[in-house]
Amino acid sequence: MKMDVQILKDYLPHAVKESRPFAAKGEVAAYIPELSKAPKEALGICMMDKSGVCTSEGDTGLTFTLQSISKVFTLILALMDNGEEVVFSKVGKEPSGDDFNSMLKLELVEPGIPFNPLINAGAIAISSLIQGKSPQDKSNRILTFFREIAGSDKIDINLGVYRSESASAHRNRSLAYFLKDNGVLTGDVEEVLDVYFRHCSIEVTCSDIARMALLLACDGTDPVSGKEWIPRRYVQIAKTFMVTCGMYNASGEFAICVGLPAKSGVSGGILTMVPGHYGIGVIGPALNSKGNSLAGVHLLELLSQKFDWSMF
Numbered sequence: 001m002k003m004d005v006q007i008l009k010d011y012l013p014h015a016v017k018e019s020r021p022f023a024a025k026g027e028v029a030a031y032i033p034e035l036s037k038a039p040k041e042a043l044g045i046c047m048m049d050k051s052g053v054c055t056s057e058g059d060t061g062l063t064f065t066l067q068s069i070s071k072v073f074t075l076i077l078a079l080m081d082n083g084e085e086v087v088f089s090k091v092g093k094e095p096s097g098d099d100f101n102s103m104l105k106l107e108l109v110e111p112g113i114p115f116n117p118l119i120n121a122g123a124i125a126i127s128s129l130i131q132g133k134s135p136q137d138k139s140n141r142i143l144t145f146f147r148e149i150a151g152s153d154k155i156d157i158n159l160g161v162y163r164s165e166s167a168s169a170h171r172n173r174s175l176a177y178f179l180k181d182n183g184v185l186t187g188d189v190e191e192v193l194d195v196y197f198r199h200c201s202i203e204v205t206c207s208d209i210a211r212m213a214l215l216l217a218c219d220g221t222d223p224v225s226g227k228e229w230i231p232r233r234y235v236q237i238a239k240t241f242m243v244t245c246g247m248y249n250a251s252g253e254f255a256i257c258v259g260l261p262a263k264s265g266v267s268g269g270i271l272t273m274v275p276g277h278y279g280i281g282v283i284g285p286a287l288n289s290k291g292n293s294l295a296g297v298h299l300l301e302l303l304s305q306k307f308d309w310s311m312f
C-alpha cells in the first residue's frame, strides 16, 4: 500500500475537483422532505489518521444526518447489549439483493426475519434490541454511545429531520408492522420506530464519522488513548456487513472498485476506512438510483486506485 501522507494531501484537491461534477447526474433524497434542502453539488472528505489528525478537502463544514450510517453502530450496541445469539435470532447475515427499504423477502422467505441488519427492516429490528427503560432512555443510550465513539459531545439529533422522517415514513411503518406480525418485533411498534427515526437523524460532520470509522479501522480501540470502546469481535461482524451489504445492492460493485468496508446513508454520507490506517468520512448529497453518493463513490474510487487501498 502506497501511503505517503504528503502525496495524499497533494492529490486530494485534484480528486475532489474531478469527482464533484458527478453530482450533477444524481438527485438529493426527497422522500424525507427535510433532506431535499441539502446542497446537491457539495462534496467533502475527511481522513483521520491514527494520531487523530485530519486531512480534509472540500465541503467538510457541512453537517448532515447519519441516516443508514447509524445502522452500523446500533448493530454494535445491540451486540454489546445482547450478544450474537439474540441478535442473529432477529436478523440474518446475508445481502438481500433488494432495495434498502424493500419488504419483498419478508413474506417470501421463511422465517420472515430481515436478511441483514443494514437494510431498513433489519435496522428497525435492531432498534428493538437496544436496552433501556423507555424509548427515550434507549435513544439517549444510542446518542451517548455515538458521542463517545465520535469523540464529540456536541453531536445531537436534528429534530427537523426526525419530525420530517417520522411524518413521511409510511414504508418503514409498513415494514415494522410486518415484522411485528412475523413475531420479530416485540413491544410497541411506534416506540421502536421512534428509536429508529431518532438514530437516523443524528447530525454529524465528516470529521465525526471519520473518527467513528477510525475506531473500526483500529478494531474497536482508540489508537490515541488506547481505550477499547468496542469488542474486536463485534467490529469484525460490523465490518463484514459493511463489505457485503454496506452500499446496499451496489456493495459488490463498490467492493470491486474501492475494496473497503463502507456504509452509506441517504443524506449522502459515506463512512469508510483503510483498515489499520485511516477512518474516512465523505459527504456528497446527490445520490444514484441505489441510494449512494455519486460524487462520493467516485472520489473513493479515485483514491483507492491511486493509493492501492483495496483489501482484496
Ligand SMILES: NC(=O)CC[C@H](N)C(=O)O
Binding pocket: 066, 067, 068, 069, 100, 101, 120, 165, 172, 200, 264, 265, 266, 267, 291
Ligand atoms: N438508506 C438510508 O439511509 C435510509 C435511512 C432512512 N432513515 C430510511 O429509513 O429510509
